[in-house]
Amino acid sequence: MNGQLRKLPLTGLLLLLVLAFLLDISAGAVRIPLHDIFRILLAPSPGDDSSWSFIIEKIRLPKAITAVLAGCGLSVGGLQMQTLFRNPLADPGVLGITAGASLGVAAVLLSGGSMATIYAIKELSSPGSWLIAGAACIGAGGVMLLVLVLSGRLRDNVLMLIIGLMIGSITLALISIWQYFSNPEEVKDFLLWTFGSLGGVTGRQLLILGVTVLTGLVAAFLSSKMLDALLLGENYARSMGLTVRRARTIIVCTTSLLAGSITAFCGPIGFIGIAVPHLARLFFNTSSHRVLVPACCLIGTILLLLCDCISQWPGTQSVLPINIITSLVGAPLVILLLVRKRDLNVNAYR
Amino acid sequence: MVRNNRGHGLLSFFASLLLLAGGCRQRAAEYAPGRKINPRISVRYAKGFTIDYYEGYRDVSIFDRKAGRTDTLHYLLVEKGVDPPVNRPGLPVIVTPVERMAVISSMHIAMAEFAGVADRITGLGSIQYVNSPIVRAGIRAGKVKQVGIDAGINNEAVIAMHPGVLIVMSNPGTGGGTYKTLTDAGIPVLPDADWLETTPLGRAEWVKLVAALVDRDETVETKFDSLARSYRRLADIGSHASPKPSVITDMPFKGTWYVPAGESFMAQFLRDAGADYHWSDTKGTGSLALGFEAVAPVALTADVWINLGNVDSKADVAAKDNRFSSLHAFQTGALYNYNRRVNDLGSNDYWESGSMHPDLILADLIRILHPGLLPGDSLYYYKQLK
Secondary structure: OOHHHHHHHHHHHHHHHHHHHHHHHHOOOOOOOHHHHHHHHHOOOOOOOHHHHHHHHHHHHHHHHHHHHHHHHHHHHHHHHHHHHOOOOOOOOOOOHHHHHHHHHHHHHOOOOOOHHHHHHHHHOOOOHHHHHHHHHHHHHHHHHHHHHHHHOOOOHHHHHHHHHHHHHHHHHHHHHHHHOOOHHHHHHHHHHHOOOOOOOOHHHHHHHHHHHHHHHHHHHHOHHHHHHHHOOHHHHHHOOOOHHHHHHHHHHHHHHHHHHHHHHHOOOOOHHHHHHHHHHHHHOOOOHHHHHHHHHHHHHHHHHHHHHHHOOOOOOOOOOHHHHHHHHHHHHHHHHHHHHOOOOHHHOO | OOOOOOHHHHHHHHHHHHHHOOOOOOOOOOOOOOOEOOOOOOOOOOOOEEEEEEOOEEEEEEEOHHHOOOOEEEEEEEEOOOOOOOOOOOOOEEEEOOOOEEEOOHHHHHHHHHOOOHHHEEEEOOOOOOOOHHHHHHHHOOOOEEOOOHHHOOHHHHHHHOOOEEEEEOOHHHOOHHHHHHHHOOOOEEEEOHHHOOOHHHHHOOHHHHHHHOOOHHHHHHHHHHHHHHHHHHHHHHHOOOOOOEEEEOOOEOOEEEEEOOOOHHHHHHHHOOOEEOOOOOOOOOEEEEEHHHHHHHHHHOOEEEOOOOOOOHHHHHHHOHHHHHOHHHHHOOEEEOOOOEOOOOOEOOOOHHHHOHHHHHHHHHHHHOOOOOOOOOOOOOEEOO
16 A cells, blocks of 8 residues: 555545534534534633533533544454454454453442442442442453463463453353342443443543553554564464564553443443444555554544434434444444445455 | 132032033022122322222222223232132132232332231342331241342242232233243232322322222221322422422433433422422423433522432532532532431332322422421431532
8 A cells, every 4th residue: 555545535534533523512402503612612711601611511522532532442442352363353342351341330330239348339439430430440450360361371362262252251141140139220220331421431530541542542553563463373473573472462451451441431332343443444455553553543533423423413302322323323334335345355354 | 821719720620520410500600790889999199090899809900001091900809708700700819808918119018018017018029128117027037038020030939928919010011921920820910000100199099909908998098098188288388389499300320311201200299399390391201311411501500409319428429420519509508319218228218118108208398499388397208418
């Protein structure tokens, strides 16, 4: 690929990104004129109609920023997993990290007093947003450690993939037990969490999410060369002087950081992680991760921002959970693009 | 098919014998259909059920209100020692007065308590969250056992217990598929749809169904009438009070803010308490799932915030989401939660006895919204979050 051709979609996507961000800021249940939005964004003055500035500054802006972070993180995490396992169906949750985060959240939301220790946690502090995020981090981290320990004993990435799926399966079974013995209200809270949400991350939480996701993204970009080598097969990678096991550890850690932190704050957001890498390969027609990592960031962000706009369609008072929209709107879009392209760039994985 | 009563199988066995003998005498004359008699009580507020009285039995109709009162479930409450009427074949039969009952929700405990028969509860959906001292004593003594809820119901435990009736929380329209094993085993399963009622008194009036089960119709009606009088008197004071402070309820979770719909009993509470409730004119008997942003303009300026959920202090509220501290009601400290009566098990009596004491809840709400309007200022179910 030469750079000239690549610039075309890049400029287009950058433009689209800005448009999507503005659209997301201006879409919502409350109609706020565009010039007022700009006024509030550029010069927030205390004399404003306080409900408008509250909506823009405290609801829409954090939500849009969260969408950007989650869109980047999940797409890049998915790309890394697809490359590591050379499997087009892999996503950031494939190693059970998302399920681990869910287990952590289930422990907090679903205890129903059945476990004395959990009850004590509830007594200490009602399950505030920090507690949920913290529990999700512990759950995701625990599964990641388990995966890493097991990965040290394995040579083959495919075995790794299967073990990841098995761990995810065990974790989900544990959650089901909890759900089974919980009150309907608790199950409903947990269910809402699994629907995913971009709206609950503000203030310091947004800062933490931003720092972790950016760290993960930088790490992913720096390991581009490693990922390129892995694409050609583990033996080839070894012949290039790559320590496969070390590369695997780095990639697993990066993806865990991305998927774990995003799931902790936003809940499990599906689809983006699996679809965006395909779109990135399609648009940029390359398998070089130096291009694909930023491309995934761009496309993932645009897609998630647009999905968020749709989830709060103007004129409706309700907001649909983001997970519903990503699948309902995103999947047909990907099907359409792939059908037009007719064949998947199979070489990208093997 | 639902088996009517335990004698039925034997009866049909003999009936077939008689038939085989060539006679037509199986139409036993002594099973004359009961004569309709004057109603012993009337149902005034609840829309989901009626009771018709016949000699020797009651006919309870439970309506699927979504189907417009056309789809009706019938239960025959037949007095002990009286044979079920032959002209109503195939209907589930409950022998009254019920001596032992299994119930699912805390609302049912409250109804039994109100009717003075809490000691007849032998099975509970979950024995974790109970307030009634009688039932708690029963649990300690091992007399009250856990039977599970909905699909998780422990059929074997219920069958072994063999209660006179199992009262479940159910929508009458969804049918009894979940409970087929139990009805096949001869345990009548009675759906309680009090939660579909649109007024607090309508919900509480379902207690008359429990009263009919234990043959205390008149006593409970008298008690309920006095409750209704007390509620209406308070509602008269509350709904005429002015100015009406604006109110928001509940707390959003993950961007979704569930608020009571206009036809729900909570909205009725707010109207009766003299609140200015933004969604009072909306359709629906449940709750509206709104986005944070859709509620924000109302929430920012609301005078009072009630029913906040699982929080015990202002710090808890801010820990849920720091944006809540921007709300007017948060800044003025007008946060009132329904958790004054949470016991050592973490069980909230608001959900239990509160459902049978709408007058106390209404009095709390009026005292919160219109201080000084009622004599005294102590709250019963609610407390201010500090």
